[in-house]
Structures are given as structure tokens and as C-alpha cells.
Amino acid sequence: MTEMTEQDKRRAIIDACLSMNRTGLNSGTSGNISIRHGDGLLLTPTAIPYERLTPEDIVFLGMDGRVEGRHNPSSEWRFHRDILAARPEAGAVVHAHAPFCTVLAIMNRPIPPIHYMVAVAGGSDIRVAPYALYGTEELSRNALAALEGRTACLLEHHGLIAIGTTLDKAMWLAHEVEALARQYHGCLALGTPRELSPAQMDEVMAKISGYGHQG
Numbered sequence: 001m002t003e004m005t006e007q008d009k010r011r012a013i014i015d016a017c018l019s020m021n022r023t024g025l026n027s028g029t030s031g032n033i034s035i036r037h038g039d040g041l042l043l044t045p046t047a048i049p050y051e052r053l054t055p056e057d058i059v060f061l062g063m064d065g066r067v068e069g070r071h072n073p074s075s076e077w078r079f080h081r082d083i084l085a086a087r088p089e090a091g092a093v094v095h096a097h098a099p100f101c102t103v104l105a106i107m108n109r110p111i112p113p114i115h116y117m118v119a120v121a122g123g124s125d126i127r128v129a130p131y132a133l134y135g136t137e138e139l140s141r142n143a144l145a146a147l148e149g150r151t152a153c154l155l156e157h158h159g160l161i162a163i164g165t166t167l168d169k170a171m172w173l174a175h176e177v178e179a180l181a182r183q184y185h186g187c188l189a190l191g192t193p194r195e196l197s198p199a200q201m202d203e204v205m206a207k208i209s210g211y212g213h214q215g
């Protein structure tokens with residue numbers, strides 16, 4: 001696969017933003033998306049409606065915190081930068097206030113192994129990072145801890161983070177986690193779902209590594 005140019009990345013971020021709102025994964029400007037680029041990342045600007053974004057509106061943020069662009073970066077620039085710095089395998093970060101993920105996040109309910117697809121986020125559960133004020137270092141720390149050994153987590157009273165080697169994969173995962181959250185929410189309405197056992201999840205983990213969006 002050929003390397004994406006900077007312009008490709010800027011356009012891909014905008015396309016993904018438009019798609020996450022069109023598909024109901026997010027609404028308004030409450031999400032933000034980044035792609036690794038050089039010694040930093042390309043990131044959505046703060047609070048600009050996605051339909052108005054042009055490639056030049058996407059902000060470059062160096063790992064050292066320097067900003068290049070005509071707008072301020074997303075208020076969540078810290079966790080985008082810190083995740084990409086701490087997880088060298090990650091190429092993109094998607095944050096959305098996905099409705100069912102947010103319901104579970106408000107109720108501080110991690111997603112247990114109620115479905116084998118929980119394993120696509122890297123383990124036998126999807127954790128909730130403890131609440132911290134949006135945009136803070138504390139939120140970034142909490143998110144990184146909840147992402148340990150995982151590629152997705154919920155943020156208490158807030159939403160969802162999904163990461164991937166590529167933006168396509170991060171978006172794919174964000175949709176999968178939202179589907180799991182919807183399924184879990186439905187199960188909770190009926191009672192207490194049985195969970196897959198650790199042995200059953202180990203078996204899934206062994207089989208599923210490498211499964212995922214093919215780009």
C-alpha cells in the first residue's frame with residue numbers, strides 16, 4: 001500500500017468526521033480524530049462543524065506540543081498526542097460521543113465478555129477510564145491506563161476512544177465497540193447476560209488476532 005501524503009491524511013480525517021456523524025457514531029463537533037504524521041500528528045481543530053472543514057483547517061501538532069495551523073487543535077489534543085506517543089503501533093485515534101458507548105460510560109459499566117467480538121479491542125473487556133475534566137492531563141493519563149493492552153476504551157461520563165494502525169481500522173473498531181455497547185445495553189434491559197469464560201475468551205483471542213478491517 002502506498003504511503004498517504006499529508007493532503008491524503010487531511011482529507012481522510014475530514015471524510016471520517018463526516019462519516020461518523022452521518023452514521024450516528026457521533027453528533028455535532030463532539031468527536032475528534034488524529035493521524036500520526038512525521039514527528040507529530042494531524043488533528044481536527046476545535047469546535048468547527050465538520051461540513052465546513054477544508055484540508056487546510058486540520059492542525060499539525062508536534063509531539064513536543066508545538067501547533068502549526070490556522071486554528072486551535074481539538075481540546076482533546078493531549079490524549080491524541082499522548083496515545084500516539086505511548087503506542088508506537090497506533091497510526092490513528094478516533095474519539096466520539098457514540099450514543100450507546102456514552103450510556104455505558106455514564107453508568108461506569110465496562111463492557112464484559114458478553115460477545116466474542118469484545119476481543120477485537122484486544123482483551124476480554126472494554127474498560128472505562130475514570131472521569132476527569134475534558135482536555136486535561138488527568139483525562140489523558142486515565143485514558144492511557146484504560147487502553148493498556150487494548151485498542152479501545154470508554155471515558156466515564158464522556159464517550160469512546162478507539163485506536164488503530166490506520167484511520168480505517170480505528171473507525172472500524174469504533175463502530176464495532178458502539179455495536180457491542182448497543183448489544184450490552186439491550187441485554188441489561190432483559191436481565192444479566194451470561195459472560196464468556198476466560199477459557200472461551202482465550203480461545204477467541206488466539207483465533208481473532210489479525211482479524212479486522214482490511215482497509
Ligand code: 13P
Nearest residue numbers: 030032046047074075134
Ligand atoms: P473539540 O471540538 O475541541 O474537539 O472537543 C470536542 C469534545 O467533545 C471534547 O471531548
